[in-house]
Amino acid sequence: MAVSKKxxxxxxxxxPVHIAIIMDGNGRWAEKRRLSRSVGHREGAKAVRExxxxxxxxxxxxxxxFAFSSENWSRPKEExxxxxxxxxxxxxxxxxxxSDKDVRVRIIGxxxxxxxEIIQQIQKVEQKTVxxxxxxxIIALNYGGRQDIIQAVKKMVDxxxxxxxxxRMITEDELQKRLLTEEIPEPDLLIRTSGEMRLSNFLIxxxxxTEFYYSPVLWPDFKKKHxxxxxxxxxxxxxxxxxxx
Ligand code: FPP
Numbered sequence: 001m002a003v004s005k006k007x008x009x010x011x012x013x014x015x016p017v018h019i020a021i022i023m024d025g026n027g028r029w030a031e032k033r034r035l036s037r038s039v040g041h042r043e044g045a046k047a048v049r050e051x052x053x054x055x056x057x058x059x060x061x062x063x064x065x066f067a068f069s070s071e072n073w074s075r076p077k078e079e080x081x082x083x084x085x086x087x088x089x090x091x092x093x094x095x096x097x098x099s100d101k102d103v104r105v106r107i108i109g110x111x112x113x114x115x116x117e118i119i120q121q122i123q124k125v126e127q128k129t130v131x132x133x134x135x136x137x138i139i140a141l142n143y144g145g146r147q148d149i150i151q152a153v154k155k156m157v158d159x160x161x162x163x164x165x166x167x168r169m170i171t172e173d174e175l176q177k178r179l180l181t182e183e184i185p186e187p188d189l190l191i192r193t194s195g196e197m198r199l200s201n202f203l204i205x206x207x208x209x210t211e212f213y214y215s216p217v218l219w220p221d222f223k224k225k226h227x228x229x230x231x232x233x234x235x236x237x238x239x240x241x242x243x244x245x
Contacts, residue, residue: 010228012059014235018062019055019062019189019190020189025218037082038078047219048065049097050223051063056103056134056135061136062135063135066200067083067087068140068141069142070109073113094125095128103136104131105129106136107126107139108181109142113142114141136184140203145202149204149205152175176205186209187207189213189231191213191227192214193215194215209241
């Protein structure tokens, strides 16, 4: 039997173009230390900074992080308030932190329910970084994959009614163009931390052929090394997109 040779070091020429991350385990990280969940989220925000830096350095073109799902509003109010404070702080800092970097910041998700302050900050950081090219940092905030598909379908129906497109043009491409991710390529690799193995309504359309990697590490402990392990695992896979090799 032919044994395929496994790569043991990262190939910088084969870095996935788009990596998506479900950053899970902040709460458990805090509970293990008898700390409040808020502390876990704060530590989680630090991990975001480290992974964004590393993604930038190794040449990831698109990095999408799942910060807050449409369903996360059902958490206790204090936790939601704390998370919103963190996002606002992160978006404010992102303006400065990315000023010397070639990073475009975009936020995908519904603006409904977000405070005016957060919405203004989103607009500010998106405008300020719109011409940056090396990396796209996409923050999914108040995002749900099903909701995204519904809003895209509504746009398509509107466009049919207005005569912009015809019914026969209901294709994958036309739907894709109306998703919040529009021209962003589909993720090559999706990482979920904390050992949970599900998609939780994240990029459900876009992940049809994405490679999934589950790490047992809780998000606040997820470091550069773990990120490399995930990419290395990806580099040892064979992607067939439904075909044969
Ligand atoms: C899931 O862990 C994590 C979240 C719902 C929030 C993600 C937020 C961060 C990583 C911090 C800040 C992010 C940015 C972009 C500034 P959990 O709370 O569900 O953990 P558990 O499953 O252990 O309870």
